[in-house]
Amino acid sequence: MKAGKILIIVCLALAVIAVTAGAQKKVTIGFSMPFVEDSPYFFPYTQAVKKEAAARGWDLIMTDAKSDLNTQVNQIEDLVAKGVQGLLIVPLDAAGIVPVINKMYAQTKGKLPMITSNVMTDPPQLKSLVAFAGPNSYLEGKAMGDYWVHYFQKKGLTKVNYCEMAGKAGYSAAIDRRKGFQDRVRELGWTDKFVLFESQPGDWNADTAQKIMENWLTTYGDKIQFVYCHNDGMALGVVKALQDAGKNPGDILTNGCDGQVEAVELVQQGWMLFTVFQSPATDAKTATDTLARILKGQKVDYYTYMETPVIDKANADKYLPIVTEIWGTK
């Protein structure tokens, strides 16, 4: 049992350090993330939330569920048990997060302000939530559908073949970007003119997307006129496959969503037609601003959408320094 005694002594020492470290009183905010690693978006997003929280003097407790919904539910319950005064949640699953939000609302008798950021709940409007702040993936999908339709309309085409490089199966941004795209295409009366060869989940991942694109090139070749990508990361993979196959910029076009530095450069070079700029910094600021106003007792709208402008060849030069600043260098 010697080892046991040593363990206990070490633990007690750690505990004393922990107590002295956490002595000062601040507003404590819980910040529940679905995952951070492997996500070029969530890394700058969490950094920005931390920065915003520090600027406001909040004591921010961040949890990372590592893509496991059950873990995120546990973590939210743990944050509430720890006594946070506000809770900022990025749901891993739009519908699956709802029960725990309702449960925490009941447990705190509605006194704990909870908002969601980046990913909306399903249903989006809950009695137990104060607000949603962030991007609207559905509107982004619509903007992308709109751009593609108008592009081909201007070219005078009446039949366009395309493939869809979807986001990770089951993720709401993937679902909403698909639905927004389809809805906008239908609104413009182009549903019959857009012929979908194939839709595959590229899992938000450049390598996966590249392999899928290589297969598509083998199967359909130049019959593909464009690839609708759900994000920039996958668009980079698509372009890589096109470059490896000896294509020239514009032979087969693609698009992105996020506004990453590499994507904006590819827009300038003519490989990508456009990307939708969803700035993680703006996203984080929108969320923390909303929560701060709620904590001050101000009334906020249930939905606060951040701006997501389209970056194409016309304005890419203007945006390049901005996106470089936000995403930073890897």
Add this chain to the structure above:
Amino acid sequence: MKVKAARLIADRKLLVIIIALLVILSVADRNFFTLQTFVSLFDHIAINGVMAAGMTILLISGSFDLSVGSVMAVTGIIIVLSQQFGMLASVLLGVAAGTAIGALNGVLVVKGKINAFIVTLGTMIIFRGLGLVLTNSHPVKGSIAAFQVLSQASFLGIPLPVFYLVVVYAAVWYVLRSTKFGRNDFAIGGNAVSSRLAGIRVDLYTFLYFVVCSFMAALAGVLLTSRVNTGSAVFGDQTPMLIIAAAVLGGTSLFGGKGTVIGTLQGVLILGLIERAMVIFNVNTNYQLLVRGTIIIAVIVTDALTTKRREGAAAAAG
């Protein structure tokens, strides 16, 4: 005697870790040391705990199942998709489907004579794929409010999952200790060849252990689905490794023949406490993996050393 003594020490080592973690967390967070916390701790480990109990049975027999996460996901999806037939029917269908995956694993391992690792790796991928097909890659939302009561309601202030956890562990503990099913588990895991020579129907029992393991994963699927009111093919992605780790931490051998369900419960509890500690200390969750891995290695190494030392002492005395 030797084995028993070593096992006792292993059990106590885990208790020391659990108590140490409890002390740290109680001192660090004044809100921690309450009955409420302990209750929620067991509530949180219920889903993994139920699965780990089934995995322990299978591991003792010397087999292995990587498909439990997919079983959990498919069970949940089928429950949600069949809720139109009523709550009871949907739950039965879901559990039946999940358990059937275990039967398939068992048949392939026993009759196909294929390595369990490869079989369950395959079924893990197949049934995650089936989940995606069934849901068209969209998580599906449950429509029966009463179903959520199953894992969200409390009785006497204690969440229902805690009761399920206790019942499952009591049942598995009894079965392993006092039934032929349990004795054969240890015999087959210890030495399948001599078990066969001794007249144990090794194939039949191995098949049954796979079925039981999947059945438990399906039950976990019921709890998870009820907890989040959603079925999704992405659920339980990382679960197999986590619960195998919990069982191993609890003293179950990956080579079979050795293990206790109480050890597994302690293993699950330790992993749950580490999870809680990450929130209380506000440290990056990445450290959770470091801490988890370090504790597992530390426990297993000291385990191996003490066993060896005892054996050495016994040999010297003899």
